[in-house]
Amino acid sequence: MxxxxxxxxxxxxxxxxxxxxxxxxxxxxxxxxxxxxxxxxxxxxxxxxxxxxxxxxxxxxxxxxxxxxxxxxxxxxxxxxxxxxxxxxxxxxxxxxxxxxxxxxxxxxxxxxxxxxxxxxxxxxxxxxxxxxxxxxxxxxxxxxxxxxxxxxxxxxxxxxxxxxxxxxxxxxxxxxxxxxxxxxxxxxxxxxxxxxxxxxxxxxxxPVIAHRMLENTLRHKVLVGVFGQLLKERYGEEAGSLDIKYGAYIPMVNAFRLMAMQAGIHETSTLDRIRALLRAGALEENEAKEAIEAFTLFLELRLYASVTEEGGRIVGSGKIPASRLTKEMIGPLKKALKTGSKMQRKVQRELQYRFGGR
Structure with missing residues (x-):
């Protein structure tokens, strides 16, 4: 409308x-x-x-x-x-x-x-x-x-x-x-x-072999969720207790779906549009796409709550959610979304390593 x-x-x-x-x-x-x-x-x-x-x-x-x-x-x-x-x-x-x-x-x-x-x-x-x-x-x-x-x-x-x-x-x-x-x-x-x-x-x-080089770059940022599902927060300094939502959640999913889309010949640039196009192309199952859209939409929302600093008279986002904003109501959906992000990273890694003989 x-x-x-x-x-x-x-x-x-x-x-x-x-x-x-x-x-x-x-x-x-x-x-x-x-x-x-x-x-x-x-x-x-x-x-x-x-x-x-x-x-x-x-x-x-x-x-x-x-x-x-x-x-x-x-x-x-x-x-x-x-x-x-x-x-x-x-x-x-x-x-x-x-x-x-x-x-x-x-x-x-x-x-x-x-x-x-x-x-x-x-x-x-x-x-x-x-x-x-x-x-x-x-x-x-x-x-x-x-x-x-x-x-x-x-x-x-x-x-x-x-x-x-x-x-x-x-x-x-x-x-x-x-x-x-x-x-x-x-x-x-x-x-x-x-x-x-x-x-x-x-x-x-x-x-086609360049996909292997792209994979190395794509996996540089890991999703910040531990093996037991715990959030991997900042441990030291002024930002102790905060969560790096940009590089620990958002960027890993951006990277994963960008690479998947490129390999499928998808020209979309929006991550959500890439997920939907991957579903239409058969590169994602319906439940995978649904989970990915829910997780990524949450990460987009949380980025709007990231702390900001002033540098040279300009407001600059830190990409980190302060500990004070990580409420109990937020933790459950966030853990679920991070697990989805981690699963998508592993999916991309498996598929490309299979294509390049496990290298």
Whole structure:
């Protein structure tokens, strides 16, 4: 059912003329969503929150384009797409997610145009990143961001880079391949993003052994549940008693279902959409998919309750649930969800080790 009131608010964001208006809209809407968590299904709130992020980011890109034109650089010389990676690419951002982004633009007809395009889009990407910082999105600590020349490339440059990652699957390149698997366009020409995704999956088919390297990276983060079903909490320091919901629950399931989806040729980037697609493809049993959706939805909800800190005047999520928030009512469902996450990790490991002769 369409929510006309929400659609009107999204239209207001799309018409914002200043970064101050965007920042104010984000603060107001996120406060409303935080209040809704008390009496609304978490999955609905998360969908609305990510629609909000998309609208804010898209409008910031439009304002960046306008600023480039006013500064004498003109309009974009060729079509382009602004990409989101990480939780943004998976449509799983929290209230305080950072920027994981990239930019792809059409190929030039000659070398002079190629230089001109590269110069323009690096300037635009830098402006967009700057604007997004102003409205509350800190840059990615790992420098996976559109203002980084390595993540702002033409179609043919992106193709070469993806080919290189597949051809030389060292730890860093495999990490980039897993990041790229979550990429989706948030602004611009979506057909460019589709070209990139087609190239990616064609390379994946030609390099089947890379799945083994991806498995090693995927299993780096283990689900924080002990052999007797106990929660493995932080033991020392200021965060003793807290649970790392990001790296001990959420990320392990993201990694497991990403790899399963890639091996099944599924192009979805949302983890929940990947689970549903795996069920349709016969890669998951109905009970497995049901348990996985319940567990992952809980992890998404709990991420919204993670503690936050202030760094450089910006609010940054820690990804950890404080001990004070781990109520008795929460413990039972959480243990069940963690066991499901651990089971999914083992499933991926078994299937890929079988495929590669138990290596």
């Amino acid at each position: 369409r929510n006309l009131e929400w659609e009107e608010r999204l239209l207001e964001i799309a018409g914002a003329r200043t970064l101050e208006q965007l920042s104010s809209a984000r603060e107001t809407e996120q406060k409303c969503l935080q209040e809704r968590l008390a009496d609304s299904p978490a999955d609905k709130v998360i969908v609305t929150l990510n629609e909000l992020h998309d609208a804010l980011i898209a409008r910031a890109l439009m304002l960046a384009e306008n600023d480039m034109a006013r500064s004498g650089f003109g309009a974009p010389p060729v079509p382009y797409a602004y990409m989101l990676y990480g939780s943004g690419g998976r449509f799983e951002q929290t209230m305080h997610s950072d920027q994981d982004s990239g930019l792809i633009y059409s190929d030039a007809s000659d070398e002079a145009d190629e230089v001109r395009n590269r110069d323009y889009f690096l300037k635009l990407a830098g402006k967009a990143v700057e604007f997004l910082v102003v409205i509350g999105y800190p840059p990615c600590e790992g420098n996976v961001i559109a203002s980084n020349p390595q993540w702002c490339l033409s179609v043919k440059e992106w193709a070469r880079r993806i080919d290189h990652w597949f051809a030389e699957p060292n730890w860093e390149n495999v990490r980039y391949l897993l990041i790229a698997a979550d990429g989706r366009p948030v602004w611009g020409d979506r057909t460019l993003a589709e070209l990139l995704r087609d190239r990616y999956f064609n390379d994946l088919v030609r390099h």
